Amino acid sequence: xxxxxxxxxxxxxxxxxxxxxxxxxxxxxxxxxxxxxxxxxxxxxxxxxxxxxxxxxxxxxxxxxxxxxxxxxxxxxxxxxxxxxxxxxxxxxxxxxxxxxxxxxxxxxxxxxxxxxxxxxxxxxxxxxxxxxxxxxxxxxxxxxxxxxxxxxxxxxxxxxxxxxxxxxxxxxxxxxxxxxxxxxxxxxxxxxxxxxxxxxxxxxxxxxxxxxxxxxxxxxxxxxxxxxxxxxxxxxxxxxxxxxxxxxxxxxxxxxxxxxxxxxxxxxxxxxxxxxxxxxxxxxxxxxxxxxxxxxxxxxxxxxxxxxxxxxxxxxxxxxxxxxxxxxxxxxxxxxxxxxxxxxxxxxxxxxxxxxxxxxxxxxxxxxxxxxxxxxxxxxxxxxxxxxxxxxxxx
Amino acid sequence: xxxxxxxxxxxxxxxxxxxxxxxxxxxxxxxxxxxxxxxxxxxxxxxxxxxxxxxxxxxxxxxxxxxxxxxxxxxxxxxxxxxxxxxxxxxxxxxxxxxxxxxxxxxxxxxxxxxxxxxxxxxxxxxxxxxxxxxxxxxxxxxxxxxxxxxxxxxxxxxxxxxxxxxxxxxxxxxxxxxxxxxxxxxxxxxxxxxxxxxxxxxxxxxxxxxxxxxxxxxxxxxxxxxxxxxxxxxxxxxxxxxxxxxxxxxxxxxxxxxxxxxxxxxxxxxxxxxxxxxxxxxxxxxxxxxxxxxxxxxxxxxxxxxxxxxxxxxxxxxxxxxxxxxxxxxxxxxxxxxxxxxxxxxxxxxxxxxxxxxxxxxxxxxxxxxxxxxxxxxxxxxxxxxxxxxxxxxxxxxx
Numbered sequence: 019x020x021x022x023x024x025x026x027x028x029x030x031x032x033x034x035x036x037x038x039x040x041x042x043x044x045x046x047x048x049x050x051x052x053x054x055x056x057x058x059x060x061x062x063x064x065x066x067x068x069x070x071x072x073x074x075x076x077x078x079x080x081x082x083x084x085x086x087x088x089x090x091x092x093x094x095x096x097x098x099x100x101x102x103x104x105x106x107x108x109x110x111x112x113x114x115x116x117x118x119x120x121x122x123x124x125x126x127x128x129x130x131x132x133x134x135x136x137x138x139x140x141x142x143x144x145x146x147x148x149x150x151x152x153x154x155x156x157x158x159x160x161x162x163x164x165x166x167x168x169x170x171x172x173x174x175x176x177x178x179x180x181x182x183x184x185x186x187x188x189x190x191x192x193x194x195x196x197x198x199x200x201x202x203x204x205x206x207x208x209x210x211x212x213x214x215x216x217x218x219x220x221x222x223x224x225x226x227x228x229x230x231x232x233x234x235x236x237x238x239x240x241x242x243x244x245x246x247x248x249x250x251x252x253x254x255x256x257x258x259x260x261x262x263x264x265x266x267x268x269x270x271x272x273x274x275x276x277x278x279x280x281x282x283x284x285x286x287x288x289x290x291x292x293x294x295x296x297x298x299x300x301x302x303x304x305x306x307x308x309x310x311x312x313x314x315x316x317x318x319x320x321x322x323x324x325x326x327x328x329x330x331x332x333x334x335x336x337x338x339x340x341x342x343x344x345x346x347x348x349x350x351x352x353x354x355x356x357x358x359x360x361x362x363x364x365x366x367x368x369x370x371x372x373x374x375x376x377x378x379x380x381x382x383x384x385x386x387x388x389x390x391x392x393x394x395x396x397x398x399x400x401x402x403x404x405x406x407x408x409x410x411x412x413x414x
Numbered sequence: 415x416x417x418x419x420x421x422x423x424x425x426x427x428x429x430x431x432x433x434x435x436x437x438x439x440x441x442x443x444x445x446x447x448x449x450x451x452x453x454x455x456x457x458x459x460x461x462x463x464x465x466x467x468x469x470x471x472x473x474x475x476x477x478x479x480x481x482x483x484x485x486x487x488x489x490x491x492x493x494x495x496x497x498x499x500x501x502x503x504x505x506x507x508x509x510x511x512x513x514x515x516x517x518x519x520x521x522x523x524x525x526x527x528x529x530x531x532x533x534x535x536x537x538x539x540x541x542x543x544x545x546x547x548x549x550x551x552x553x554x555x556x557x558x559x560x561x562x563x564x565x566x567x568x569x570x571x572x573x574x575x576x577x578x579x580x581x582x583x584x585x586x587x588x589x590x591x592x593x594x595x596x597x598x599x600x601x602x603x604x605x606x607x608x609x610x611x612x613x614x615x616x617x618x619x620x621x622x623x624x625x626x627x628x629x630x631x632x633x634x635x636x637x638x639x640x641x642x643x644x645x646x647x648x649x650x651x652x653x654x655x656x657x658x659x660x661x662x663x664x665x666x667x668x669x670x671x672x673x674x675x676x677x678x679x680x681x682x683x684x685x686x687x688x689x690x691x692x693x694x695x696x697x698x699x700x701x702x703x704x705x706x707x708x709x710x711x712x713x714x715x716x717x718x719x720x721x722x723x724x725x726x727x728x729x730x731x732x733x734x735x736x737x738x739x740x741x742x743x744x745x746x747x748x749x750x751x752x753x754x755x756x757x758x759x760x761x762x763x764x765x766x767x768x769x770x771x772x773x774x775x776x777x778x779x780x781x782x783x784x785x786x787x788x789x790x791x792x793x794x795x796x797x798x799x800x801x802x803x804x805x806x807x808x809x810x811x812x813x814x
Contacts, residue, residue, distance in 0.1 A: 083762075087777055094455050094780075116456040116780070117473065124483065148560030149480070378456050382779065 042072040045316040048100040049155075050078050050085060056337025063332055064323045071316035073102070082106055093118035098310050101317040104155050105304045107143040107373070108380045114146035115378030119306035121149035125318045136325065137342045139300025139371030146376060151306050153325050154342025156333060158302035159371050160220055161364065162187075163260060163268045166290040168198040178363040180293035180370065184221070184234050187267070187295070191243035194266045203243025205256045206269035208235070210392045213252055215374060215384050216299040217269065218391055223296035224372040225412055229405050231296065232394060239395050249396055260284075269294065271301060272340065275358050292363040297372035302340075331355075340368075375412055386411035442793075445786045449580065452573040453783035459570045460783075462520070466572055467528050472519035474531070474568040477561050478511035481538070484553040492549055500554075503541055506534065520570075528569060535565050579787040588771065589788065593795075595765040598682065600750040603689045607746060608739075610690065611697030618698065619705045629702075636695040644759035647688040651675050651760075681764045685757055689750065697742055704738025705731070744803045748796055768792045 042065075049057060061073045076099075078085040086109055092099055093113070105113060113119045126133065133141050133150050137157040144152025166174050173190055176182045182190075191203025207213035221238075222231025239248050245259070253270060260268035261282035268274070278286050305324065307317040323329050330346045333339040335355040346352050347368055353359045377383045390407035393399035419427070447463065454460040458470055485504040489497055510531075514521075523531075542558040549555060583589055618629050635643065650658040653672035662668045674680040708731065716726050754769035763770050768788060776785030 090455075090780065091777070112456050115458065116461065117458050121476070121480075123480070147564040148557050379779065 042070055043313050043316050045071050045073045045101045045313050045320055046076050046099060047073050047102040047104075047320065048076050048078050048089065049104040050080050050082075052337065054337035054339075056333050056335075056339060059332050059336045060324050060329050061320075063328065064320050067323065067328075068319070071313070071319055073316075073320050076100060078104075089113075090116075090118070093308065093310075096310050098308065098312055100308055101311040101313050102320055103306050103308055105152070105306060107140065107300055107302055107304055108384070110144040110152050110304050110306065111146055111376040111380055112378050113306065114144070114149070114151045117309055119151050120309045120311075120314065121151050122153065122307070122318070123150050125314075126150065126153075129318075129322055131322070131325075135344055137300065137344065137368070137371060139298070139373045140302065140304060140342055142373035143300060143376060144304050144306065152304040153321050155303035155305045155324070156337075156339035157300055157342050157371070158271055158340065159298040159300050159367060160216060160269055160294055161272060161274075161298065161367050162292040162294050163270060163274060163289055164292060165194075165198060165200070165263075165266050165284070165288055167288040168194050168200065168266055174290060177292035178290060178361075178366065180295065180363075180366050182292075182295060184238075184295055188238060188241060188243065191267050192241065195243050197266070199263055200266050202245050202259065202265045203241070204238070204267035204269075205245065205248065205251060205259045205265045206238070207252055207256060208239055208248055208395060209250050209252045210388055211252060212384060212388075214391060215387050216301070218387070219299045219372060219374055220269070220294045220296045225375070225408075228408050229401060232391065232404060232408070233401060235391075236395055236401075249392075272358060272364075276338075290363055291358070291361055291367065293367035293370050297370045298367045300371045300373055344368075377414060379414065383411055383414050386414065445789055445793075448782050448786035449790055450574060450576060451783050452575045452579075453786075454779075454781050456780040459567050460573045464570055464573050467523040467525070468570040469514070469521045469523045469528070469531065470519070470568040470570055471514040471517070471521050474565060475511050475513075475515035477565045477568070478507045479515070480561055481554065481558065482507050482511060484557055488549075488552045488554050491552060492545075496545070496548070499541060499545075503538060507538070510534070523569070532566075532569060535562055538562060573783075575783070579784050582784065583787050583791060588766075589791070592766050592768050592771040592788075595682070596751060596753075596767040599686060599689075599753060599765065599767060600747060603686045603693075603750050604743065604746050606686070606690045607694050607697045608743065610694045611701055611742070614694060614698035615701035615705055618702050632698065633695045635692050636699075638692070640692065640755045641759050643692050644688060644756045647684065647691075648675075648760055651684050675761055678765065681761045685753075685760060685765060688760060689753070689756055692756075693746065693749070697746060700742035700745070701735065701738060704735045704742075708734045740803060744800065747799055747803070751796060751799060752792070768795075 047061065052058065058075065061075055065072050079088055086106070089100070089103060089105075089109075090113075093103075093116070103113070103119060110119075114121075137154050139159065140152070140154040140157045141150060144150060162177065164174070164177055169177070169190065176186075177190075187204070194200070195203035207217050218232065218235060219225065221235040222228050225231075238244060245251070256268050256270050257274050257277050259265045260270070260274065261278050261284060263282075263284040275286065275289075275291075278284060278289060305321045307314050307321070311317055324333070325343050327343070327346065327349070330341040330343050331349070331351050334341060334346075334352045338356060340356070340359075341347055341349075341352055347359060347365060358364050374380075375383050375387075387408060390399075390404055390411055394401060394404040451463050452460055453463060458473060482504055485500055485507070489500045489504065492500060539559070539562050542554055542562070545552060546555045614632060618625060618632065638646075647658075650656050651674040653659055653670075653675060656671065656674070659668075659671035659674050662674065663671045668674060668680065674684050712730050712734075713726060716730055721729065752769055753767055754773065757763065757765065757767060757770055758773070763774065766774075769792070772785050772788040772792065775781050775788060779785075
């Protein structure tokens with residue numbers, strides 16, 4: 019009897035320990051290769067933080083267009099090969115409309131998370147038909163860089179606070195142009211490509227004032243404060259001009275801070291950043307969950323972890339990524355690892371982020387907007403038909 | 415005289431017929447069927463072939479769930495008198511949710527159920543509107559209307575459009591341009607390949623020492639996979655460091671090194687050059703096979719008769735080579751007409767040929783209905799080309 023009891027106990031022990039040692043559920047995470055160690059570090063930290071799930075990173079094509087096709091082909095077929103999906107901000111509308119990803123509102127609410135806690139522009143990019151489909155992976159945003167060694171203190175304060183108008187900005191660009199070795203007042207992106215839409219989004223204050231905004235944009239492009247070939251400017255030309263000390267003002271993404279450090283003829287202490295009056299267009303990437311995922315809980319746990327204090331600190335320290343969780347913008351650990359966040363102007367810009375149009379067919383909308391706006395800027399179309407064309411494109 | 419196939423023989427052929435049906439006829443037929451629908455995979459009301467009223471049950475249940483979820487909290491926020499209204503609405507939606515949350519995600523709808531659901535949506539909308547004035551802060555008031563809009567899209571109608579996609583094709587100027595670029599690419603590259611391939615074949619046909627080595631090396635470009643050779647050319651054409659781009663600029667052929675891969679004329683030229691480089695050996699190989707079967711005695715007789723090299727070529731080589739030449743031309747024309755990989759790798763899609771356009775429509779814009787029409791049109795054009803070659807130019811091809 020005793021022997022039998024012992025055997026039973028042993029069996030029970032083996033079974034229970036086997037249950038405890040059960041393999042963690044694998045969660046597949048589709049993302050591009052990260053030039054920094056941050057993404058891998060977050061994945062490792064998540065896997066170490068709990069025993070239920072194990073995130074496996076599936077490398078996607080580094081060519082964003084190719085990655086989008088890879089994802090849509092797989093998701094269209096109802097495949098479950100990816101659980102967590104990273105997306106460029108402009109894909110979320112299409113993925114949500116197609117029914118490829120699942121809305122997160124209920125999970126967010128159960129987890130006690132509020133959409134307002136995260137980067138507004140990123141969250142707006144993933145809001146489709148009133149449902150929220152994403153959390154940020156890492157946000158990116160448009161900034162106004164200016165030379166604080168040239169601009170007067172009074173003007174600088176106004177810029178940093180974001181209480182200036184575009185008219186005043188143009189006046190400043192014209193006024194300071196030529197000082198301190200500069201040759202142009204302001205540079206931004208207005209070539210015929212996606213960057214034109216990012217800039218037009220800011221000029222029109224998220225398409226609220228299309229006519230006024232586009233007329234203002236044209237006022238800039240035809241001003242003497244910009245280079246003659248401003249209509250060919252992309253981020254590359256913009257950065258080139260600013261970091262070589264040729265321009266007083268420049269609209270560009272946060273990466274240019276690093277370019278000034280590594281390649282600039284000017285120094286970072288000559289530069290400050292400011293929010294844009296119409297809001298800062300959001301770029302960067304988002305995270306969503308495959309609609310057909312069998313491990314939605316694990317997928318959400320990972321997304322939540324990346325957007326937790328711990329995850330955000332890793333992303334910032336290991337990769338210099340901006341936090342998508344708003345409260346981390348003022349977190350000491352993050353400000354210590356990312357000096358950009360110590361600037362008041364940068365903090366202000368992060369508060370006024372705006373999204374590009376959220377559409378099921380974003381590439382088509384973007385293309386139509388480019389084809390409508392560029393001819394107006396280059397002088398081959400009038401404002402009224404341009405506004406009509408822009409409105410039509412946005413209504414798609 | 416052919417005799418009729420017996421049953422036994424037919425049984426042996428049957429597996430082959432089945433394979434052809436499954437792997438060849440079925441895909442072609444489904445392409446044809448797609449052309450008759452407004453089939454777009456990025457729109458949940460068009461992402462399948464709907465022939466009758468259908469309910470997107472999964473999305474409908476999800477939306478009901480959202481409304482119920484919002485109502486649960488809202489019930490506590492309204493005055494006692496309004497609570498029953500919300501409670502009734504919540505219960506109704508909850509029933510709908512449980513009814514459609516499990517089971518098929520897409521369901522055929524009869525007119526009755528469809529009408530009921532439409533009525534329910536309209537009624538809910540009315541209730542929400544009546545609450546709006548009194549309680550503007552309720553979640554159902556703020557979020558409800560958008561969700562109800564989405565619920566309406568769950569009542570999917572048939573997306574059969576008949577021949578409308580074909581009609582659109584006829585008015586599509588981009589399609590016309592795609593045909594233009596495809597024809598230009600095909601004519602120029604095949605013509606160049608024929609001339610160069612012929613020269614190469616005549617050299618390789620000579621019985622001289624070391625010809626084996628010449629034959630082998632000449633075939634190398636053809637042996638390289640197209641994607642790889644396109645990548646090699648991509649480096650050569652590169653605006654900042656490409657050898658070919660720099661050389662052409664120095665020679666004054668192009669205004670700046672970037673022109674090769676960024677301008678319309680530049681990309682057409684680049685694609686044709688890369689294609690000619692790659693497929694000339696293939697053309698040469700087919701022609702060489704033709705040359706080798708020509709009776710050498712004919713050349714000897716013509717030499718005895720005092721014919722010169724040119725006379726021999728036009729009088730003996732060309733006429734006897736005609737069947738092989740037509741086969742080679744047919745192969746190459748059809749290949750060039752369907753060109754995709756070379757251009758996709760080289761310039762990511764310019765010049766926009768028919769295959770590229772079809773790809774952009776189907777994969778880029780997820781529009782399978784219209785994309786299939788382009789494919790079907792290509793199919794017709796390819797058939798036409800084959801017909802022209804076989805019937806008009808090469809009657810003797812199949813005479814034997």
